[in-house]
Amino acid sequence: MTEVGGSELSETILVVDDDEVFRGRLARALERRGLAVRVAADGAEAVALAGAESPELAVVDLRMPGPSGLEVVKELRAIDASTRILVLTGYGSIATAIEAIRLGAVHYLQKPADADEILRALREPEAAAEERAANELGQEPTSPDAVPSLARVEWEHIHRVLADCGGNVSQAARLLGIHRRSLQRKLGKLPTRR
Numbered sequence: 001m002t003e004v005g006g007s008e009l010s011e012t013i014l015v016v017d018d019d020e021v022f023r024g025r026l027a028r029a030l031e032r033r034g035l036a037v038r039v040a041a042d043g044a045e046a047v048a049l050a051g052a053e054s055p056e057l058a059v060v061d062l063r064m065p066g067p068s069g070l071e072v073v074k075e076l077r078a079i080d081a082s083t084r085i086l087v088l089t090g091y092g093s094i095a096t097a098i099e100a101i102r103l104g105a106v107h108y109l110q111k112p113a114d115a116d117e118i119l120r121a122l123r124e125p126e127a128a129a130e131e132r133a134a135n136e137l138g139q140e141p142t143s144p145d146a147v148p149s150l151a152r153v154e155w156e157h158i159h160r161v162l163a164d165c166g167g168n169v170s171q172a173a174r175l176l177g178i179h180r181r182s183l184q185r186k187l188g189k190l191p192t193r194r
Contacts (some may be wrong), residue, residue, distance in 0.1 A: 012036040013057040016046040016072060017088065022112075026059070029115035043189040044065030047075045050165050054080035060094060060105070070100055077104035088123050090163070095156060112184040149154060157188055 012075070013035045017023040027037045038055065040046035048064050050058070060063065062069035069087055071101055087100040087108040095192035102172050107121040151173070165171040173180040 003057060009110070011057055012038065012053070012055040014038050014040065014046060014049060014055040014060065014076075015059045015062040016040045016043065016064070016069075017059070018165060019061070026115060026118070030119075032113060033119065041070070043072040043075070046072050047079070048085070050076050050079045055083060058083055058085045059098075059118055059122075060085060060087050062087055062100065062108075070096065073100050073103045073105050084122050086118060088118075095153065155186075155189070162187070 011034075013030055015023055015027050015030070015037060015099075017026070018041055023039050023041070027039050030037045035057070036052075038049050042064050044069075045074055046058075046060070047067075052193040060069045060072050064072075069076070069089075073085055073087065073173040076085055081104070085100075085105040087097050087105045088111050089097045089108055097105075100108060102173065107124060109117060109121055136147070158172070161175055162169070162172045170180050171182055176183065178186075
């Protein structure tokens with residue numbers, strides 16, 4: 001237990017996200033729910049904080065400057081294997097989020113996620129979380145050989161490039177080497193589950 005401001009808090013949580021606004025809002029929401037919150041803007045800061053005092057819970061953004069969320073998951077698990085880690089992912093990078101689960105995260109959620117969703121996922125039993133994550137992808141649970149389809153990987157790559165271009169479809173099309181209209185058609189399709 002951690003004591004903050006004279007009152008005992010039952011759990012500590014580390015929030016790791018390079019988006020200052022999101023990180024601040026999530027930290028305040030978690031504090032209102034009775035958790036002792038520490039924040040880190042990048043992976044190196046997160047590992048340093050966890051090394052000084054290991055949190056019971058952690059929320060890690062998948063894509064950050066410096067060490068990636070996957071590297072942070074590995075480091076946090078090496079510091080304390082009992083830390084329950086949730087990975088937040090944007091840009092449709094579900095396959096990488098599944099890799100984070102294989103590395104030791106207990107769950108992943110797509111952004112934007114609110115504090116209640118995050119806490120539910122962190123407190124959900126691991127088997128149920130793994131099964132739900134697999135079901136969302138249409139995969140068999142606990143299958144180490146489960147590989148996303150080529151269409152799914154393409155969809156994720158296109159959305160990652162589009163996000164890196166700030167939503168500029170023309171610029172993304174140039175970087176991807178396809179016609180703008182072709183890209184618009186691909187963006188209109190839903191990703192395949194497997």
